[in-house]
Amino acid sequence: MGFEPSDRAQDLIGRVQSFLRTEIEPAEPELHSAIRASGDPWQPQPIMKDLQAKAREAGLWNLFLPLAEPGNEQYGEGLSNLDYAPIAELTGRSFIAPYVFNCNAPDTGNMEVLLRYGNDEQRKRWLEPLLDGTIRSAFCMTEPDVASSDATNMEATAVVDGDDVVLNGRKWWSTGVGHPDCRLLIFMGLTDPEAHRYARHTMVLVPRDAPGVKVERLLPTMSRYDEPYGHGEVSFTEVRVPTANILVGPGRAFEIAQGRLGPGRVHHCMRLIGLAEKALELALQRGTSRTAFGKPLVNLGGNRERIAEARIAINQARLLVLQTAYLLDTQGLAGALSEVSQIKVAVPRMAQDVVDMAIQLHGGGGLSDDFPLAAAWTSARALRLADGPDEVHRGVVARIELASYLSAAVAQETK
Amino acid sequence: MGFEPSDRAQDLIGRVQSFLRTEIEPAEPELHSAIRASGDPWQPQPIMKDLQAKAREAGLWNLFLPLAEPGNEQYGEGLSNLDYAPIAELTGRSFIAPYVFNCNAPDTGNMEVLLRYGNDEQRKRWLEPLLDGTIRSAFCMTEPDVASSDATNMEATAVVDGDDVVLNGRKWWSTGVGHPDCRLLIFMGLTDPEAHRYARHTMVLVPRDAPGVKVERLLPTMSRYDEPYGHGEVSFTEVRVPTANILVGPGRAFEIAQGRLGPGRVHHCMRLIGLAEKALELALQRGTSRTAFGKPLVNLGGNRERIAEARIAINQARLLVLQTAYLLDTQGLAGALSEVSQIKVAVPRMAQDVVDMAIQLHGGGGLSDDFPLAAAWTSARALRLADGPDEVHRGVVARIELASYLSAAVAQETK
Amino acid sequence: MGFEPSDRAQDLIGRVQSFLRTEIEPAEPELHSAIRASGDPWQPQPIMKDLQAKAREAGLWNLFLPLAEPGNEQYGEGLSNLDYAPIAELTGRSFIAPYVFNCNAPDTGNMEVLLRYGNDEQRKRWLEPLLDGTIRSAFCMTEPDVASSDATNMEATAVVDGDDVVLNGRKWWSTGVGHPDCRLLIFMGLTDPEAHRYARHTMVLVPRDAPGVKVERLLPTMSRYDEPYGHGEVSFTEVRVPTANILVGPGRAFEIAQGRLGPGRVHHCMRLIGLAEKALELALQRGTSRTAFGKPLVNLGGNRERIAEARIAINQARLLVLQTAYLLDTQGLAGALSEVSQIKVAVPRMAQDVVDMAIQLHGGGGLSDDFPLAAAWTSARALRLADGPDEVHRGVVARIELASYLSAAVAQETK
Amino acid sequence: MGFEPSDRAQDLIGRVQSFLRTEIEPAEPELHSAIRASGDPWQPQPIMKDLQAKAREAGLWNLFLPLAEPGNEQYGEGLSNLDYAPIAELTGRSFIAPYVFNCNAPDTGNMEVLLRYGNDEQRKRWLEPLLDGTIRSAFCMTEPDVASSDATNMEATAVVDGDDVVLNGRKWWSTGVGHPDCRLLIFMGLTDPEAHRYARHTMVLVPRDAPGVKVERLLPTMSRYDEPYGHGEVSFTEVRVPTANILVGPGRAFEIAQGRLGPGRVHHCMRLIGLAEKALELALQRGTSRTAFGKPLVNLGGNRERIAEARIAINQARLLVLQTAYLLDTQGLAGALSEVSQIKVAVPRMAQDVVDMAIQLHGGGGLSDDFPLAAAWTSARALRLADGPDEVHRGVVARIELASYLSAAVAQETK
16 A cells, blocks of 8 residues: 555665665765866766666666566566656666666666667667667757747658658757767657648657767756766758668657657656755755854744745655556556646656755855755756646646546637 | 555445535535525524435445544444545535534544543543534634644643532634534643643533533634534633543643644545645636637636646645555554644645635636635635644644754754 | 825825824724624614714815816816825725725726716716715626626627617626615626627616616625625616716727726725735734744744745835836826736735735634734735736736737737 | 936936947857857956946946945945946846946945945055956855854954954855956954954955965856856965955954945846846747747747736836835935845845746757856846845844834844
8 A cells, every 4th residue: 555665666775775875975076076187077987887887786777667568578577667766766866876777868768769669670779788888879859949849840850762761950958969878869850741740750760970960069958068968959961871760660759759758757757856855855964054143054034944845845746756657557658647747847846946945055055066956956947848848748737637628629729 | 556545445435426416515505595594504404414314324424433443443443544535535525515424523533532532431421422413512722812823822721629620711713612512612721830831731521511611702714604613712711520521631631632633634634635626626617618808718828727736736735645644544643743744734725725726717706605615715724724823834844854953952942 | 206205195194194093993993893783784884974074074085086187177186196005005904994085996996987987967966976975886897697807708788779778787796786875886788799899888877776776695705795885796677777877988888997997906906005014014913922832923933034025025016006106197097007917916916925924923813803814815815806817917917018029910819 | 206217327328228239239149259269268358358448438337336425536426326226237137247337246345345444545456446447356255164144153264463464264155256357355254252243353355366365166156157257265374464454443344244235235136137127038039939839939828927927026126126226325224224135035036036937938948058048047046145045134124024013122032
C-alpha cells in the first residue's frame, strides 16, 4: 500500500544513497578544482569516467531503463516507474550523479526512443554504445525561428530523395551537442507539408559528423553553459543520410516525440524533487548555523513559515510524481496524460520556489557558485520551458478536464 | 500499491456515491424549500432524520469509526483512515451528507474522545446515543478573551471540589450547541495553574442542561450561522458536575485534545477535497454552458489555465491527505504529526482558492446562495482558523523539520 | 507637486475625519443595537436620517459631485476627482458613512447619470430629490440568465411603442432596491437587436412603483443581505413608461453605462483603500494587544512581514487610485481608460488580501460580526465581480497595452 | 500636481531618451561583438569611454548628483529626487547607460558619501576624479563569514594605531573591484567592540593599490560575472592607511552607511522600473510577432491577463518610487524611511516577476543571451538581497508601522 518501493528498489535506493555519499559527494569539489585548473570547462574531466566505471561496477547503471517490453528483453529488465522514482530523486541531488549512473537527459530519452522505436540495426549501432556510456547523443527538435511550443511549427526539412533523406534547417537547444563523445543527433524535420498536421514530420538518426552538420554556437541558459555538455544551435545544410536512418517511417515523428517526452518529463520531475530536497537541506543548515540580530536566521521573521511551506510543497509535488509514475506503470502513457502535464507544471515551479527561498536564506552567498543553488535555480527555471512551456501543459490538463463537458465539436473549434 | 481503497472500502464508496445521487442530492432543494417555508432555519427539518434512517438502513452509518482498538470491539470494526478518506471526500460534496451518515463534526471528534478516553459508564451514557444519532454534542475549548491558538492560554476554570468539579468561564465557537438535540458539552478548563503548562487543564463532560450553562448568543461565520447547528458563545457559571464526568483525570486535557484534534483535522481535510472537486465541477459546468464575447466562458482569457491549476492543486492536496491517512494507519498520530499540520495548512487554502475561482466563473450568481459556492468558501476559510490557525500549523511543520538541526537547547529557547 | 490635496479638500478632509470620529463611530454600536432590538434589519433606523441631517448641516453633503460642466452649474461646484479621493477613502472606513454623506453607491452613479445625461425635466424629477437624500435609486442592468460581463448579452427588452417604451425581462443585483425610499430604477434594455452591438440597448428611467415591476427576492452576497438596501432580483412584465423617460435616446445605453461605471469604479476603489487601512489598523491593534506563546501576536512567525506587505500593498494601490483620479481630472475618462481598469483589478484584490490577513490575526473573532472584517471581506470580494469581473478589466488593460503592437485588423479578429 | 517632472527635468528626459536611441542602443551590438572578438570580457572596451565623452558633451553627465547642500555648491546644482527618477528609469533600460552617464552603482553611492561626509581633501583626491569618470570605486562592507544583513555583525577590523588605521579582514560582493580603473575602496571595519552597537564601526578610504589589499576572486551572481566591473572577494591584511582617510571619524560608519544606502536603494529601484518596462516591451513584441496554434502568442491562454498584470504592477511600483522620491525631497531620509524599505521590497520583486513573464513568452530564447532578459532577471533577483534582503526591509516597514502600537519597551524587547 502507499508508494513504498519494492524490495528490489529499496535495495537499490540504499546503494545509490551510499554511492552518493561515499563516491560522488567527495568527488564534486575535486571535479570543480580540476575544471578550474584546466581553464577549459568544455574539456571533460577523467574523474567523470572513473565515477561511471565505479557506478557500473556497483550495479548502479542504466537504472532508468523501463521494464522490458516484448522484444526488448536483451536490454535488461528495468524498473517500474514507481521504483525508479526515488532513485531518480536521489540523483537529482547532484549535478553529476545522473551522468555517473548513465541516467542523464537527453541520453536517457534518446535511448528510450531507440529501444521503443528503433529497429535491430539502429539499436545495435546507437543504443548499445549509449547504454555502454561510450557515446553521447543530442535531440534536435526546437528551432530558433518559430514558436516551438507548437511542434507543428517546425520548419527544418527532412526530404526523402531515393535511398537518402536530406536534412536542411536550423535547430537550437540541442543539449549535449558540446560534448566530445556526442556521436548521434536525433533530428525532427518536415517531410510532407500537405499531410495531416501530426503526420508531416519525420525523425532521423544523424551521425554527429555527417557533412553539413555544424554547431553554430553554444547557448547559455540563464548565463550557464552547462559545460561540457552544452546546448547547441546547430545548422543542417544538405545533410544526407540513408533512409535506413529514419525512425519507424516518414511522418511518424509526433508519435515518437510523444513517446519520448512523456517519460523524459517524468524523469526531470523526479530529479527536481531531489534538487528541492537538497535546497531545503542547505536552507536548514545555513538558517541554523548563521546568526543575525541575536538569533539563528531560521528564527527571524517568517523564515520558519517559509520552511514549512517548502516542506509542504515538496511533499505534495513528490506525491503527484509518484502517482504519475504509478499511473504510467498501471495504465500507460495514455492513462497518465493529464498527470504528466500536471507534474510538468507543478514540479519545476515548486523547485524554483524552494531554491529561491534557500538562496534568500543564504544571502549573497546564495547567488554565487559557492553553493549549488544558483545552478539549481537555473535547472528548475529552464524546465518551465524545456519539454513544453507551462502554458502548453496547463492547456493539456484543461483540455482533458473539459473533455466531457465541451462537446467534441466545440472542443475542436476552440483548440 | 498506490492509494487504492480496499475491497470493503471500494464497495462502500460505490454505495455512498449512489446514496448521494439518489437520496441526498434530490433532497437538498426540498430541504431548502422546507426551511424557507418554515421561516425558522433553527428548526431542524424532519427530512434530515428520514435521511439518517435511510442511511443507517443502507449500512452507511458511523463510517468514520476508527479501527477497533483493544477494548473498543463492541463499537464496531471501523475503517482504516486510508479507507475512510474517499468516503469522507464524497460526503464533503454536500453540506448535509456528513450529518446524514452520522459522520459530522464535532460529533465525530467527540465520539472518538469518548471511545478512546471515556470509561465504560461515560461511553454508555454519551457515546451510545451519539453513535445512535439520537443526541448531538459540542466541544467547548476556544475562549473569546484570549488568543486560543495557544491552548495553554485557556482561562476558564475546572476546579475539583470534593466529589464535584466546578466550571466557570466563557467559551465560544462551540459548534453544534444551537441544535435542539445537543445534550453533551465537552469542556476544557484550567485546574492547576501551577502545574506544567501541558498538565494544567482538565476535560469535563457537561450535560447541556446543567444549571449555570448558558448559550449567550450564536455567532455567524463570515455571516453564516450554519443553522440549525450554530456556533455558540457559552457561559459557564458555577456549573457543578460530579468528578466522574472528568475524562481520564484532572490535568489530562492536552493529551485528549491532541488525540481528538488529529483525526478531526484529517477528516476536515478529506471533506474539503470533495468540496473542492464539487466546486471545480460547478466551474466546468458554468464555464462550458455560458457564453460571453462569442465564446464559452472557459475559452476566454486565462480560464483554462485556472482550471488546470485547480486540477493540479486538488490532486496534490488529495494525495497529501491520503499519505497522511496512510501514515496514521501505519505509524499512528506520532508518526504523522508533521503531515497532519501540513494538510491542515495546504488543504483549506487549496479549497478556498478553487472555490474562489469557481465563484469568479459564476459571476454574481457565485456570490449568492443559488450555488453552494458562497457556503463552500466559508467552510474552507473558517478551517484556516478552526482547529488551529495556519500559522500555528506551519510552526509545527517547521519545528519538526528543524528538530535535527537546531540543538535541543536552542530549539527550546526559541519556541 | 505630488498628490497633496488642495486647500479646500484639506479642509473638507479634516472635517470629515472629525465627523467620523465624533458622530459616526459613536453611532455605529447604537445603530447595531437598534437593529437587533427591532428584529427587522430591513427597517431603516431613524438614526440614519439624523446623521444625514447633521452631515448636511456640517456641509459634508454630496461631496462626490463632480466639477461642474457647462449647464450643470446649478448643482454645485463639486470637487476634482483627486480632491474627492481622500474624502471617499475616509468614508470607506465605515459601512454607514457613504450613506450619511449622501455619497453611496448606487445613488451617486445614478445621480451622475442624471447630471450628465438627463434633460432638465428628468433632473428636476429625479436628480433633485436624490441630491436631497429624500429618495433612493437602483440600477438594473445585470441579468440572471446571461453572462453579464459581456453587456451586449443583455436580453431584457425596452421596446418603443408609440409614446411609450415597454419593458420586459429580469434583472438581478439591483442594489438598493430593498430600501423603502427607493423610487427610481434605471433600466437597461434591448431595443434594436439589428443595430451595431453597441447601439442596441436603451437606458430608461422607471418609477419603482410602475405596474409590472416586481422585486422577486433579495439576494445575499456571500451570505450578507446588506439590509436595508439589499440586492434585488427584479422582474419587469409589460412595464410601460413614457418615452420621455428614455435617457438621451434609444440605443444610447452603452455610452451612458460607460460614463456611469467609470467614476463609480473609481469611487469604489477610493473607498476600498479606506477599508483596507481600517483593516490594517484593526490587525495592528489586535496583534499588539493579544499574546500567545509568550509574545504579542505581531511578534510571532511571519506576522510582521505580513503587516509590512499590507502597508506596501495599500500604499501602492492608493497611489494608483490617485493617479487615476488625476488622469480623470486632466484627461477625462478617455485618457484614464486603462487606469480605471487597472485599479478595478488591483484594489479589490489588495483590500481582500489585507482584510484576510487581519481576519487571520483576529482568530475566530475575525470571522464573526464582532469586528467589521467579515463584512469588509465581502465588500472587497464582491467588487472583484461587480462593475465588471477582474478578467474583463485585465482584458481592457491588455487591449490598450497591445494596441500599438497588434495591427487593428488582428486586434479585431482576436477580441 | 501629480508627479509631473519639472521643465528642466522634462528637457533632460527628452535628451536622455534621444541619446539612448541614437547613441547607446546602436552601440550595444557593437560592444558585444567587440567583447566576443577580444575574447576577454574583463578588458574594458574603448567604445565605453567614447560614449562617456559624448554623454558628457551632451550635458548628460552626473545627473544623479543630489541638489546642492550648503558647502557643496561647487559640485553643481543637481536634480531633485523626483526629477532624477524618470531619468534613472530611462538608464535602467540599458545595461551600459548608467556607466555612460556616470550614474552607475556603486560609484554614485560612493560619490554621495564623499560629497556628504568627505572633507575637502578627501573630496579633492577622490570625489573629483570620480565625477570626472577617470577613476572607479568599490564599497567593501559585506563579509563572507557572517550574516551581513545585520551590519553590526561585521568582523573585519579598522584599528587606529597612532596616525594610521590598520585594516584586517575579508569582504565580498565588492562590486566594481574588477575594473582596471578602480582606485578607491570604501572599507567598513570594527574599531571599538565595546561601544554601542551602532558606534563600533569606522568607514575608511583605501587606495586600491594599498599593500595588503588583495582581490581573492571575482564572484558570479546567478552565474554572471558582470565583467568588466565584477564583484570581488577582497582580503585586507595589515592594510595601513593614514587616519586622515577615515570618513567623519571613528565609530561613524553606521551613520554614513545609512546615508549612503538610502539614495542608492532608491536609484536601484528607479532603474528597475525602466528594466521592467523594457522587459514588458520585449514581451509585447515577441508575443505579437510569433504564432503558435494559429494565433499570435499574446492571444493564447492567459497571456493577455499576464500582460495586464505586468502593466498594473509596473505602474504601482513606479508610483511608489516617485512618492518615495517626493518624500525624500520634501522630508529627507528620516521622513521616507519606511517608503525606502517599501520600494526595496516591492520593486525588485515586481521587476523579477515581469522579466520572468517576458522570458516565458520568449520560450527558450528568453533563457539565452540573445535577449537582455536573463541578465535583467539576475539584476532584479540580486537586488532582493543587495543593499539589505527583503526580509530586513519588511522588518523596517513593520517596525515603523507598529511604533505607535507597541510601547517603546515592548518594541525594544522584540527587536
